[in-house]
Amino acid sequence: MSKTTFSLGGVHPSDVKIAREKAIEVLPLPQTVYISMAQHLGAPATPCVAVGDQVKAGQVIAEPSGFISAFVHSSVSGTVKSIGARKDLSGKDMTHIEIAVEGDEWVEGVDLSDTLVTDIPQDKAAVLEKIKACGVVGLGGATFPTHVKLNPAPGSKAECLIINAAECEPYLTCDYRIMLEKTKEILVGAAIMQMVLGGCKTVIGVEDNKPEAIAAFKSAIKELGYQGMEVLPLKKKYPQGGEKQLIDAVMKRQVKSGGLPISVGAVVQNVATALAVYEAVQKNKPLVTNTMTVTGDCLPESGLHNYLFRIGMPLSYIAEYAGGIPSDAAKIISGGPMMGKAISNMDACTVKGSSSLLYLSEKTTKRQSEGSCIRCGKCADACPMGLEPFLLNRLYKVSDMDALEQNAVQDCIECGCCLYSCPAFIPLLDYIRQAKGQVMGIMRARAAAAKAAAESKTENK
Amino acid sequence: MDKYLVSPSPHVHSAVSTKTIMRDVIIALIPALLVSVAVYGWAEIMVLLVSVLSCVLVEFVITKYLLKKPSTIGDLSAVVTGILLAMNLPYTTPWWVVFIGALIAIGVAKMTFGGLGQNVFNPALVGRVFLLVSFPAVMTHWEIPQGFFGADAVTGATLLGRVAEGDSASFVENLEVVPTFIMNVGGSAGEVSALALILGFCYLLIRRVIKPWITLSIFATVGLIGMVFHEFIDPAFTGGIFNILSGGLVLGACFMATDYVTSPMSTKGGIIYGIGIGFLVMMIRYFGSYPEGVSFAILIMNMTVPLLNKWCHQKKYGRD
Numbered sequence: 213m214s215k216t217t218f219s220l221g222g223v224h225p226s227d228v229k230i231a232r233e234k235a236i237e238v239l240p241l242p243q244t245v246y247i248s249m250a251q252h253l254g255a256p257a258t259p260c261v262a263v264g265d266q267v268k269a270g271q272v273i274a275e276p277s278g279f280i281s282a283f284v285h286s287s288v289s290g291t292v293k294s295i296g297a298r299k300d301l302s303g304k305d306m307t308h309i310e311i312a313v314e315g316d317e318w319v320e321g322v323d324l325s326d327t328l329v330t331d332i333p334q335d336k337a338a339v340l341e342k343i344k345a346c347g348v349v350g351l352g353g354a355t356f357p358t359h360v361k362l363n364p365a366p367g368s369k370a371e372c373l374i375i376n377a378a379e380c381e382p383y384l385t386c387d388y389r390i391m392l393e394k395t396k397e398i399l400v401g402a403a404i405m406q407m408v409l410g411g412c413k414t415v416i417g418v419e420d421n422k423p424e425a426i427a428a429f430k431s432a433i434k435e436l437g438y439q440g441m442e443v444l445p446l447k448k449k450y451p452q453g454g455e456k457q458l459i460d461a462v463m464k465r466q467v468k469s470g471g472l473p474i475s476v477g478a479v480v481q482n483v484a485t486a487l488a489v490y491e492a493v494q495k496n497k498p499l500v501t502n503t504m505t506v507t508g509d510c511l512p513e514s515g516l517h518n519y520l521f522r523i524g525m526p527l528s529y530i531a532e533y534a535g536g537i538p539s540d541a542a543k544i545i546s547g548g549p550m551m552g553k554a555i556s557n558m559d560a561c562t563v564k565g566s567s568s569l570l571y572l573s574e575k576t577t578k579r580q581s582e583g584s585c586i587r588c589g590k591c592a593d594a595c596p597m598g599l600e601p602f603l604l605n606r607l608y609k610v611s612d613m614d615a616l617e618q619n620a621v622q623d624c625i626e627c628g629c630c631l632y633s634c635p636a637f638i639p640l641l642d643y644i645r646q647a648k649g650q651v652m653g654i655m656r657a658r659a660a661a662a663k664a665a666a667e668s669k670t671e672n673k
Numbered sequence: 674m675d676k677y678l679v680s681p682s683p684h685v686h687s688a689v690s691t692k693t694i695m696r697d698v699i700i701a702l703i704p705a706l707l708v709s710v711a712v713y714g715w716a717e718i719m720v721l722l723v724s725v726l727s728c729v730l731v732e733f734v735i736t737k738y739l740l741k742k743p744s745t746i747g748d749l750s751a752v753v754t755g756i757l758l759a760m761n762l763p764y765t766t767p768w769w770v771v772f773i774g775a776l777i778a779i780g781v782a783k784m785t786f787g788g789l790g791q792n793v794f795n796p797a798l799v800g801r802v803f804l805l806v807s808f809p810a811v812m813t814h815w816e817i818p819q820g821f822f823g824a825d826a827v828t829g830a831t832l833l834g835r836v837a838e839g840d841s842a843s844f845v846e847n848l849e850v851v852p853t854f855i856m857n858v859g860g861s862a863g864e865v866s867a868l869a870l871i872l873g874f875c876y877l878l879i880r881r882v883i884k885p886w887i888t889l890s891i892f893a894t895v896g897l898i899g900m901v902f903h904e905f906i907d908p909a910f911t912g913g914i915f916n917i918l919s920g921g922l923v924l925g926a927c928f929m930a931t932d933y934v935t936s937p938m939s940t941k942g943g944i945i946y947g948i949g950i951g952f953l954v955m956m957i958r959y960f961g962s963y964p965e966g967v968s969f970a971i972l973i974m975n976m977t978v979p980l981l982n983k984w985c986h987q988k989k990y991g992r993d
Contacts, residue, residue: 220988220990223687225685225687382685456990456991460990466990466991467991468991468992469989469990469991469992471991541677542677542678543677543678543679543680543684544677545684547682549682549683549684549685550682550683550684550685551682551683552682552684553682554677554678554679554680554681554682554684555677555679556677556679570684572684572685574678576684576685577678577684577685578678579680579686580686580690583690583691583748583789584691584745584788584789584790584791585790586691586694586750586789586790586933586934587790587933587934587938588694588933588938589933589938589939590689592938592939592987596990597989597990598987598988598989598990598992599989600938600986600987602938619986620989620992623989623990623991623992626682628682628683631683631686632683632685632686632687633687633689635689635690635691635693635694636690636691636790637686637690639681641681641682641683642681645681
């Protein structure tokens with residue numbers, strides 16, 4: 213058992229990795245896919261195809277519309293049927309490109325074979341360009357464009373590339389499966405990123421509830437003969453896979469409030485991202501597939517699956533293929549039970565960052581009615597950012613924005629540990645999220661005003 | 674889709690609730706209750722029952738009929754207050770005095786502040802101190818314990834054997850020689866066995882209901898002040914170990930000072946709070962007009978909790 217973990221807070225929910233033994237299955241193609249333009253953090257992409265166009269799988273269908281944005285590719289071959297608003301999983305309108313599937317033809321140059329390609333190109337700029345052209349984004353949750361993260365601002369130096377293999381969310385096993393089934397591909401992907409970052413040390417952080425993955429990585433690193441790359445078993449604790457927590461666990465350094473990981477020399481990339489980088493750089497394959505887990509406490513053993521999906525598949529299609537929505541499911545979640553989103557619309561479609569269809573029973577997921585705060589301090593003990601959720605909650609209720617900022621509400625990572633551990637079932641995070649949004653709005657407005665003032669000063673000189 | 678729940682994350686919750694916490698506190702108090710019942714018999718059971726039932730009844734009546742809100746007795750906090758109040762009373766306390774104590778504890782100290790979580794002072798202690806100043810004769814109708822660290826210890830089997838025989842008079846006399854730590858007759862129920870209390874305290878630590886810092890800092894402060902006064906100033910002052918084990922200190926340090934609502938939330942604040950309690954206990958015992966000062970010390974330090982919460986924060990990630 214490992215003792216290495218992050219230093220502040222954290223909780224120990226039961227990990228319920230019941231789908232861990234389920235090998236990855238390839239989902240068959242549906243008749244139609246709907247590909248969202250918002251599959252990454254930042255500005256939604258701009259469609260560059262027209263209705264009626266014939267597209268192939270892997271073909272660019274939308275272009276980035278800003279610095280923090282990413283290419284979107286078609287995941288299937290077929291005809292563009294429509295381009296327009298469609299509801300995403302939380303019911304918000306977003307532009308989607310509808311493609312009627314015809315056959316399964318890929319663009320030229322994509323290597324769909326399973327052959328492992330270990331020769332790494334050494335031209336950093338070309339590799340970064342390829343990662344960008346293939347639309348690779350962080351698949352650990354935030355979907356931040358990977359080429360931006362791998363290209364730190366001049367003056368900052370990456371000392372350690374951390375591969376996030378914690379998969380600390382209960383239930384989810386899709387990362388675990390690729391760690392077992394695509395071990396070497398992930399390592400080659402990590403080595404590519406290591407090269408891009410100038411050959412810094414690379415640490416793969418895996419929680420110790422996945423000993424098979426730890427062993428697989430260790431032997432594969434030896435086999436591939438990689439230098440400067442190691443596997444670090446971590447003590448199981450949520451939210452280990454939080455970027456700031458993982459940096460603390462692995463490097464014993466803490467990122468300053470408002471700072472980026474690179475400020476302490478860290479670059480964190482998820483295992484699934486490493487696989488996507490491998491496929492992009494070595495196989496020329498754009499990010500149009502990913503793995504997801506179909507799981508939940510109300511599914512029979514036969515209903516548990518790990519799937520390789522293509523982006524744009526309707527969730528209802530996947531649910532049906534997997535055996536239908538279990539009758540005692542009370543909540544359907546995209547993502548893990550701690551940070552995932554409750555789905556209000558099963559017609560929504562998979563995106564690059566989709567990781568699960570999680571069915572939870574009423575007993576597990578229904579919120580209890582809110583009681584009185586007994587000032588036990590469990591929320592503060594649980595907060596991995598060292599915040600005091602009980603205090604933030606109270607300050608929000610009296611709208612004291614200055615005090616909220618002083619008490620660092622903007623540092624909240626929305627991991628849910630406070631609400632998870634509150635014995636009085638106070639929806640702390642619901643309130644803190646709102647407080648954080650308002651305080652960050654104030655901070656942005658203040659920064660913009662300060663910038664404007666500074667500019668007018670220089671103009672007057 | 675209408676039949677499915679939609680709410681923000683997280684979608685799961687730990688198994689710990691206010692009710693399970695209160696249940697753990699009740700479990701932790703069982704060893705001490707058993708010992709006191711074994712020693713004092715039916716009278717103790719009566720005090721306990723009257724206290725718990727009165728506390729629950731008072732809370733029920735106030736929430737249901739005065740505030741016209743859903744009853745809160747299900748969270749078991751009134752039961753805990755009832756047990757703690759009973760443990761702070763002599764077993765000879767008449768039932769109506771116990772009831773008045775419960776009325777003050779729940780009705781005044783808890784509900785007037787807004788119920789669970791809002792009270793400034795520990796309800797059971799307010800009830801006890803109210804009775805102490807109102808009915809001093811009743812509340813001090815027991816002998817000050819004597820014969821500490823005496824000769825032969827009486828074994829557990831013998832104790833239980835005698836209780837079984839109903840031989841309580843001679844039993845009590847004989848108990849004067851039992852080391853204070855294990856058994857100490859002459860106080861209120863919660864003062865009988867430090868060992869049983871510490872057993873319960875350990876249970877709470879293992880279940881992670883409470884943290885040890887408040888209790889340890891009280892013990893350390895009392896022990897240190899006792900040692901310094903006894904060894905270096907005047908041997909007439911009672912010593913450190915004696916002070917830790919006598920009176921209601923163990924009960925107070927383990928179960929009353931650690932009450933979530935009326936103690937600081939941060940570890941740093943808890944240590945300051947514990948030191949304050951230890952210091953006040955010793956000042957009252959050495960220089961005050963009451964022989965015992967644990968209740969007053971805790972109540973006085975209860976008042977500092979909002980300030981300690983304001984001053985003492987835990988370390989934040991990535992901030993100095």
